[in-house]
Amino acid sequence: MTVLSGTGLTRLYGDPCGDCESLTGDDAGRNRCPACGTIVACADVSLDIERGEVLGVVGESGSGKSSLAELLALERGEGHSRGSVRFDGYEGNLLESDYDTRTRLRNDDLALVHQHIRDGLTLSFSGGGNVAEKPLAAGERSFEAVRERVRSLFEQLEVPVDRMDDPAETYSGGMQRRVQLARALVTDPAVVVLDEPTTGLDVSVQARVLDTFRRVQRERGVAAVVVSHDLGVVRLLADRTLVMRHGRVVERGLTDRILEDPHHAYTQQLINSTL
Amino acid sequence: MDPVKPTRTGVRTVSEPDHGENHASDGTTGEATDESGGTPVEAEDVDGALAALDGAGLAGYNYAYLDEHTKREVRRAVLKAIAIPGHQVPFASRPMPLARGWGTGGIQTTLSLLGPEDTLKVIDQGSDESVNAANIRRLAERTADVETTTDTTAADVIQTRHRIPEEVLDRDQVLVLQVPVTDPLRKVDPSDAANRRRHAHANYGKMWVHLYENVVEYGEIQVASRYPVTVAGRYLMDPSPIPRWDVPKLNDADNLFLFAAGREARIYAVPPHTDVEPLAFDDRPFQVERFDAPCEACGATDTYRTAVETDEGDRLVVCNDTSFCLKRREDAGLAKDHHLDRDGVDWGPGTPDADDTDQEPATNGGDRT
Numbered sequence: 001m002t003v004l005s006g007t008g009l010t011r012l013y014g015d016p017c018g019d020c021e022s023l024t025g026d027d028a029g030r031n032r033c034p035a036c037g038t039i040v041a042c043a044d045v046s047l048d049i050e051r052g053e054v055l056g057v058v059g060e061s062g063s064g065k066s067s068l069a070e071l072l073a074l075e076r077g078e079g080h081s082r083g084s085v086r087f088d089g090y091e092g093n094l095l096e097s098d099y100d101t102r103t104r105l106r107n108d109d110l111a112l113v114h115q116h117i118r119d120g121l122t123l124s125f126s127g128g129g130n131v132a133e134k135p136l137a138a139g140e141r142s143f144e145a146v147r148e149r150v151r152s153l154f155e156q157l158e159v160p161v162d163r164m165d166d167p168a169e170t171y172s173g174g175m176q177r178r179v180q181l182a183r184a185l186v187t188d189p190a191v192v193v194l195d196e197p198t199t200g201l202d203v204s205v206q207a208r209v210l211d212t213f214r215r216v217q218r219e220r221g222v223a224a225v226v227v228s229h230d231l232g233v234v235r236l237l238a239d240r241t242l243v244m245r246h247g248r249v250v251e252r253g254l255t256d257r258i259l260e261d262p263h264h265a266y267t268q269q270l271i272n273s274t275l
Numbered sequence: 276m277d278p279v280k281p282t283r284t285g286v287r288t289v290s291e292p293d294h295g296e297n298h299a300s301d302g303t304t305g306e307a308t309d310e311s312g313g314t315p316v317e318a319e320d321v322d323g324a325l326a327a328l329d330g331a332g333l334a335g336y337n338y339a340y341l342d343e344h345t346k347r348e349v350r351r352a353v354l355k356a357i358a359i360p361g362h363q364v365p366f367a368s369r370p371m372p373l374a375r376g377w378g379t380g381g382i383q384t385t386l387s388l389l390g391p392e393d394t395l396k397v398i399d400q401g402s403d404e405s406v407n408a409a410n411i412r413r414l415a416e417r418t419a420d421v422e423t424t425t426d427t428t429a430a431d432v433i434q435t436r437h438r439i440p441e442e443v444l445d446r447d448q449v450l451v452l453q454v455p456v457t458d459p460l461r462k463v464d465p466s467d468a469a470n471r472r473r474h475a476h477a478n479y480g481k482m483w484v485h486l487y488e489n490v491v492e493y494g495e496i497q498v499a500s501r502y503p504v505t506v507a508g509r510y511l512m513d514p515s516p517i518p519r520w521d522v523p524k525l526n527d528a529d530n531l532f533l534f535a536a537g538r539e540a541r542i543y544a545v546p547p548h549t550d551v552e553p554l555a556f557d558d559r560p561f562q563v564e565r566f567d568a569p570c571e572a573c574g575a576t577d578t579y580r581t582a583v584e585t586d587e588g589d590r591l592v593v594c595n596d597t598s599f600c601l602k603r604r605e606d607a608g609l610a611k612d613h614h615l616d617r618d619g620v621d622w623g624p625g626t627p628d629a630d631d632t633d634q635e636p637a638t639n640g641g642d643r644t
Binding site: 122132143 | 479480483491492
């Protein structure tokens, strides 16, 4: 059953001339409109996410992955957005929904793990406080219940529980990542969007973060969209994968198929260039 | 030739044809008053202008110091604030003869409300006698021609800084509270723009995290003053720096509470009989301050007490509300609702109540959950 679906997702930065989309893309080999200079971050991307599945989005830097993640997570970015996002249980196109609907959805059912930690966490708050914010904002009024939930998530995600009351700014990068994951998972959402979940982590910490996420994701049956430039991350987590270039989806399919039998020239290059 | 030209000293002189008369004796010339009600000053320099005003008294000042348009604008803001309980309403906030942050919002609101029939009381942290309270009282006395009092029960309008009186206010009284910081959310986010959006959508998660962390640190909510409250189930409001002791008095009161901040140019209100609920967890309830000893002056156990130092250097713990403490010294059993012909008036913690007289008053926090 489809939980989250996007149709014709497009985001443009600049002052579009009208021909931007036909003048850019994979065939044209650019994402900047030669006529007016508008950046076509992503154009006409459609995708569906089933309950409990993990969808990977790979592509080089600047290929529109983060813009797509922001659109799916209903982040209010700058630029012109088009297309429609539908979510199981909510009416209509959520890109056009009002603040209340969006806030309710993002509090209860859909969570975004930001690429930049500063966008996702209030670093002056404690790690536990950052995670507690979501159930508290959703109306939970029992202190002990909130605390217990935070504690159990910290244990599951292997964040040291005795550090949960320290300010998040004193945490290491890997801990901050995991606190962000805890914050995303605390309200038991149906879908989590992870934007570059392992940026800035060394390989062993990366592996542990991804491992714990995969375990928790399977235990809870959360669907996820994992955006990464790193094929290894997608190989480890994703059931299906989209490959993006110049703001367009150039190839899509089961992750195994894409990795073993890439069709598009860019995908072949991407796989061959893995160190 | 320039008819009006700033002189070196910055005083604008009026160069009318000199008719040889000197108005310096009273500083005003009835017929020279211009349209806006201002009075041209005939002087060569600042010293001359000041000398001309010497002994002028209140001539040239409007009733209650502020001009009528300003008072009307303040009253409009007050009406809007009453219509949207707990919402911060902007107002023009004129310069007053004291620095912003010293009660200018309260003074403007008080002066806009006063009429010659009214009686005014001014409290500064429970005391009627502080310099600021005495000066504000004197300003109102001189410009608005009102009676002043230190007796809470005799006042029509009470301007106060950081306390709500111990004696119960009734429906004919208005309490004007001076407010230094209008937005409770500023504690958790310094951005007023972001906070206004949070108020618009009743998105108060960050404030709850603040309380959560408070409990983590102290085991209970320890917010000394400016305790965040929800007004009428909608807006989060800063009740000004009153102690927690006074917060329950805001709930379902008979009187009108006005909150005014001159520096921030905002007015907000809690109308009579409005629900005001302090933020708290189900398992960590709101609590008022606890006191170990009764007042050393009047023996009260049901009032908010603070430590004062006497001239001899002794440290005394006494009632913070001095006017009620004086009354209690005459009559130790005086109830907080002694002046009302009703029983069981609930006013803050420990109010004598016919139903639960056996409760120990000063330790019963959060009696309205």
